[in-house]
Amino acid sequence: MSTLLKTLLIGVGATLSMDIWSFILKQFKISSLDYRLLGRWILKMFEGQFFHNKIFNTPPVKNELLIGWVFHYLIGISFAFLLLSIYGKNWLDKPTLIPALVIGIGTIVAPFFLMQPAFGFGIAASNLPDPNIIRFKSFLAHLIYGIGLYAAAYVIKEMS
16 A cells, blocks of 8 residues: 555544544534534635634535535645654554654644634634633544544554
């Protein structure tokens, strides 16, 4: 199996782990990011609007949910490529947890300093009620993503 295919599968697997985590949380009535908002943000960028006062007050855009899900997985795949670009493709032969956790937890920089401010939520959700709860939920989701990077790489290595 090629390095490219392995990396794509690792990104998909890690992102899927976040989605499973989100599904589990929903069973306990704990909300997570609505990917319609991600899709709305992406689609509004094509109209020249990067920043929003509060994105949930921005009118919905056609196909925003589909675009949100597609970009959610594309972002997850891109961070898998980041892992390999930093730790090298030898990591695929002997995946270890620490590099995967470093990348997984490190990916929290993107929502805290790019996405949430652009959504009108402030840096690290500082403009929302209970920002520490949101930060903790984001941390856990990205920790799960890191664990997913390792788990997906381990499964792929064992199957190869």
